[in-house]
Amino acid sequence: MSDTFAIGELGRATDTKVETVRYYERIGLLSQPRRTSGNYRAYDRGHLNRLSFIRRSRDLGFSLDQVRALLDLADQRDRPCEAVDEIARGHLAEVERKIADLEALRDELRGMVRQCGHGSVRDCRIIEALSPGDALAAAPG
Amino acid sequence: MSDTFAIGELGRATDTKVETVRYYERIGLLSQPRRTSGNYRAYDRGHLNRLSFIRRSRDLGFSLDQVRALLDLADQRDRPCEAVDEIARGHLAEVERKIADLEALRDELRGMVRQCGHGSVRDCRIIEALSPGDALAAAPG
DNA sequence: GCTTGACCCTGTAGTTGCTACAGGGTCTAT
DNA sequence: ATAGACCCTGTAGCAACTACAGGGTCAAGC
Incomplete structure (x- = not known):
C-alpha cells in the first residue's frame, strides 16, 4: 500500500462520508490534495491527520469555525506563544x-x-x- | 387574564421564539390551536404544558424525533415505560x-x-x- | 477488447432545527 | 384616524452535512 489514499479510503479511516470530505475541501478546511491522471483526489498522511482532528473536534461540539481556529493554533508552532x-x-x-x-x-x-x-x-x-x-x-x- | 394565550405570550412563558412555535406546529409537534375571529392563534393550558415539555427535552439534548417519541409515549399511559x-x-x-x-x-x-x-x-x-x-x-x- | 462493478467526478438539492425577513392584516389607545 | 405592538403566511437563510443525478475511471474477468 502506498503513501496516498483515495477519498474513499480516507473516509473509511476517519469515519467520514466521502461527500463530507469534499465539503471540507470546498469550505477550505481541508487543503486540496493533488490529483491523479484520472482526476482522482490523492491524499497523504498529513490530510489524514488533519481530517482526524477535524472529525474528533466536531464530535466534541466545536463549530467548524472553532475547528479552523484550533487548526491554525496547531499550525503556528514557530510563532511566539502569546x-x-x-x-x-x-x-x-x-x-x-x-x-x-x-x-x-x-x-x-x-x-x-x-x-x-x-x-x-x-x-x-x-x-x-x-x-x-x-x-x-x-x-x- | 383568560385561559387562552396569544402566540407571543406562549413564547414568553416557555422562552421560545414565535417563529419556533409556528415551526413546531408546522412539523406536527404541537397541535393546531383554535383561531380567533381575527385569525390569531389561541392557545390553551394543554398547549403550554406540551410546549414546556418539548423545550425542556430539547434543552436536555433530545432530538425532535426523540421528543416526538417521548410525547407519543407520554400519551400512551397504559403502555410499559421501557x-x-x-x-x-x-x-x-x-x-x-x-x-x-x-x-x-x-x-x-x-x-x-x-x-x-x-x-x-x-x-x-x-x-x-x-x-x-x-x-x-x-x-x- | 469489452463488459461489469466498484469507485471517483461535479453540481445541486435535501436534511435538521431553527431564525429572519417581506409584505401584509388586526387590535388597542390616543 | 393613525401609531404602534402584535399577529398572519410564505419564503429564504443559516450550519453542517447528506443524498442524489448524471456522468467518468479503472482493474478484473471473459
Missing part, C-alpha cells in the same frame, strides 16, 4: 464550560433513568421529570 | 461518551497552556491528542 496562548485559554474555558453543562445534563438523565420503575408510562418518572412544574402546570386562582 | 427508559439511556450513554472525550481534550489544552507560558508552541500536542491512535496515525511497514 497570541496563541490566549486562543488556547479561550478554548480551554469553553471546553470546561461544555463539560460542566454535559455533567449537569448527565446527572439529570441518570436521575431519570435510576428512578424509572419499569412500570407503566402512567408512573414514569422520566416523563414526569420532563413535564412542566407547578409554575406552569397549575393556574393560580 | 421504551421511554431506552431513549433516556441511549441519550445518557452518548452524553457520557462526550464528557470523557472532552475531558481528554481539556487535559491536553491545560497542559498546553501551562507549558506555553513562554517561548514557542513547538511541543504542542493538540493535534496528536485528538488524532486517532496508532492504527491510523502510523503506517505499518
Whole structure:
C-alpha cells in the first residue's frame, strides 16, 4: 500500500462520508490534495491527520469555525506563544464550560433513568421529570 | 387574564421564539390551536404544558424525533415505560461518551497552556491528542 | 477488447432545527 | 384616524452535512 489514499479510503479511516470530505475541501478546511491522471483526489498522511482532528473536534461540539481556529493554533508552532496562548485559554474555558453543562445534563438523565420503575408510562418518572412544574402546570386562582 | 394565550405570550412563558412555535406546529409537534375571529392563534393550558415539555427535552439534548417519541409515549399511559427508559439511556450513554472525550481534550489544552507560558508552541500536542491512535496515525511497514 | 462493478467526478438539492425577513392584516389607545 | 405592538403566511437563510443525478475511471474477468 502506498503513501496516498483515495477519498474513499480516507473516509473509511476517519469515519467520514466521502461527500463530507469534499465539503471540507470546498469550505477550505481541508487543503486540496493533488490529483491523479484520472482526476482522482490523492491524499497523504498529513490530510489524514488533519481530517482526524477535524472529525474528533466536531464530535466534541466545536463549530467548524472553532475547528479552523484550533487548526491554525496547531499550525503556528514557530510563532511566539502569546497570541496563541490566549486562543488556547479561550478554548480551554469553553471546553470546561461544555463539560460542566454535559455533567449537569448527565446527572439529570441518570436521575431519570435510576428512578424509572419499569412500570407503566402512567408512573414514569422520566416523563414526569420532563413535564412542566407547578409554575406552569397549575393556574393560580 | 383568560385561559387562552396569544402566540407571543406562549413564547414568553416557555422562552421560545414565535417563529419556533409556528415551526413546531408546522412539523406536527404541537397541535393546531383554535383561531380567533381575527385569525390569531389561541392557545390553551394543554398547549403550554406540551410546549414546556418539548423545550425542556430539547434543552436536555433530545432530538425532535426523540421528543416526538417521548410525547407519543407520554400519551400512551397504559403502555410499559421501557421504551421511554431506552431513549433516556441511549441519550445518557452518548452524553457520557462526550464528557470523557472532552475531558481528554481539556487535559491536553491545560497542559498546553501551562507549558506555553513562554517561548514557542513547538511541543504542542493538540493535534496528536485528538488524532486517532496508532492504527491510523502510523503506517505499518 | 469489452463488459461489469466498484469507485471517483461535479453540481445541486435535501436534511435538521431553527431564525429572519417581506409584505401584509388586526387590535388597542390616543 | 393613525401609531404602534402584535399577529398572519410564505419564503429564504443559516450550519453542517447528506443524498442524489448524471456522468467518468479503472482493474478484473471473459
